[in-house]
Amino acid sequence: xxxxxxxxxxxxxxxxxxxxxxxxxxxxxxxxxxxxxxxxxxxxxxxxxxxxxxxxxxxxxxxxxxxxxxxxxxxxxxxxxxxxxxxxxxxxxxxxxxxxxxxxxxxxxxxxxxxxxxxxxxxxxxxxxxxxxxxxxxxxxxxxxxxxxxxxxxxxxxxxxxxxxxxxxxxxxxxxxxxxxxxxxxxxxxxxxxxxxxxxxxxxxxxxxxxxxxxxxxxxxxxxxxxxxxxxxxxxxxxxxxxxxxxxxxxxxxxxxxxxxxxxxxxxxxxxxxxxxxxxxxxxxxxxxxxxxxxxxxxxxxxxxxxxxxxxxx
Amino acid sequence: xxxxxxxxxxxxxxxxxxxxxxxxxxxxxxxxxxxxxxxxxxxxxxxxxxxxxxxxxxxxxxxxxxxxxxxxxxxxxxxxxxxxxxxxxxxxxxxxxxxxxxxxxxxxxxxx
Numbered sequence: 011x012x013x014x015x016x017x018x019x020x021x022x023x024x025x026x027x028x029x030x031x032x033x034x035x036x037x038x039x040x041x042x043x044x045x046x047x048x049x050x051x052x053x054x055x056x057x058x059x060x061x062x063x064x065x066x067x068x069x070x071x072x073x074x075x076x077x078x079x080x081x082x083x084x085x086x087x088x089x090x091x092x093x094x095x096x097x098x099x100x101x102x103x104x105x106x107x108x109x110x111x112x113x114x115x116x117x118x119x120x121x122x123x124x125x126x127x128x129x130x131x132x133x134x135x136x137x138x139x140x141x142x143x144x145x146x147x148x149x150x151x152x153x154x155x156x157x158x159x160x161x162x163x164x165x166x167x168x169x170x171x172x173x174x175x176x177x178x179x180x181x182x183x184x185x186x187x188x189x190x191x192x193x194x195x196x197x198x199x200x201x202x203x204x205x206x207x208x209x210x211x212x213x214x215x216x217x218x219x220x221x222x223x224x225x226x227x228x229x230x231x232x233x234x235x236x237x238x239x240x241x242x243x244x245x246x247x248x249x250x251x252x253x254x255x256x257x258x259x260x261x262x263x264x265x266x267x268x269x270x271x272x273x274x275x276x277x278x279x280x281x282x283x284x285x286x287x288x289x290x291x292x293x294x295x296x297x298x299x300x301x302x303x304x305x306x307x308x309x310x311x312x313x314x315x316x317x318x319x320x321x322x323x324x
Numbered sequence: 325x326x327x328x329x330x331x332x333x334x335x336x337x338x339x340x341x342x343x344x345x346x347x348x349x350x351x352x353x354x355x356x357x358x359x360x361x362x363x364x365x366x367x368x369x370x371x372x373x374x375x376x377x378x379x380x381x382x383x384x385x386x387x388x389x390x391x392x393x394x395x396x397x398x399x400x401x402x403x404x405x406x407x408x409x410x411x412x413x414x415x416x417x418x419x420x421x422x423x424x425x426x427x428x429x430x431x432x433x434x435x436x
């Protein structure tokens with residue numbers, strides 16, 4: 011429903027064609043009606059229901075018992091695990107998005123080179139994106155397992171580690187393992203956005219840089235990166251939203267650990283309703299509202315900051 | 325030295341490309357190999373990359389399971405129906421918004 015922002019700098023905003031057709035409100039309603047109905051049905055109505063639920067009191071079985079006022083919100087905001095969960099979310103989002111962006115830059119650069127086997131590599135890179143997240147996450151619980159995981163066997167065999175690591179049970183390794191898998195599934199999309207961005211840069215710019223005597227590093231820093239900026243903006247904003255909202259990886263990899271020690275706000279919200287001692291639909295709905303507000307705030311702040319940089323640079 | 329480097333470059337690129345390919349396909353190869361062994365073998369310690377005993381009947385079992393077939397039908401139905409529905413609903417709206425000015429156009433775009 012939310013279309014990605016077009017990858018075009020604001021300066022080239024298309025001029026209106028001369029004499030666009032005009033229409034009355036009724037005519038517009040006829041054309042837009044179905045779309046509006048769908049949006050109301052799948053976005054507006056659930057949003058209203060969510061806010062309503064967050065203000066209600068539910069029994070453990072999910073029966074509505076009446077209004078709860080702001081009780082659900084205070085219960086969520088005063089939850090003893092909230093600090094850990096928010097900190098986890100920050101580490102998770104920043105870790106995954108930063109690593110994804112840096113690795114994707116290198117990957118896209120490499121994907122644009124000509125060599126034998128490039129086709130196969132480009133196909134292979136799409137696979138984690140095409141595969142369902144739950145499948146990939148479940149697969150990684152097998153690969154990373156302490157007892158029968160193939161990764162430990164491989165690392166021990168190569169003498170990189172002394173003994174097997176409990177990637178999903180050891181508190182020091184759980185978050186890094188989740189971030190690793192998160193990066194793995196975020197790379198395809200990001201690398202392809204960057205590849206498209208790289209391909210959109212005309213060759214004569216590089217030729218001009220070479221004629222002017224710019225070295226490879228200088229060309230990359232002064233030409234490639236600035237021209238890749240629109241692609242980086244789109245990729246980072248979409249990644250922040252996806253990674254923040256990502257449920258399957260955090261939930262599946264962290265399935266066996268009790269408590270909220272490695273949960274992000276999204277899995278926290280789920281556990282409040284279905285897995286916790288609280289079993290509270292109302293609290294979960296309140297957490298959901300907080301989540302939506304949080305991600306909107308983060309994205310707005312991010313756009314503000316990056317715009318501000320753009321303004322000071324030029 | 326430089327001549328040697330540039331002659332070796334295609335091979336180096338292909339080698340790195342192969343490593344990247346393997347890194348992205350590796351986990352799914354493990355999945356495929358896990359599919360070709362009995363489930364007890366998957367959870368046995370120490371793990372082995374190749375199955376201790378090969379079992380090719382798994383795919384047949386899954387594909388002939390009536391529950392799996394009904395889930396597959398549901399998936400295809402949901403995916404197909406939502407694609408068709410979104411196209412039917414979005415195409416007229418997109419066409420109209422792009423070609424015609426009308427009151428509330430800006431508000432509609434914002435909503436989307």
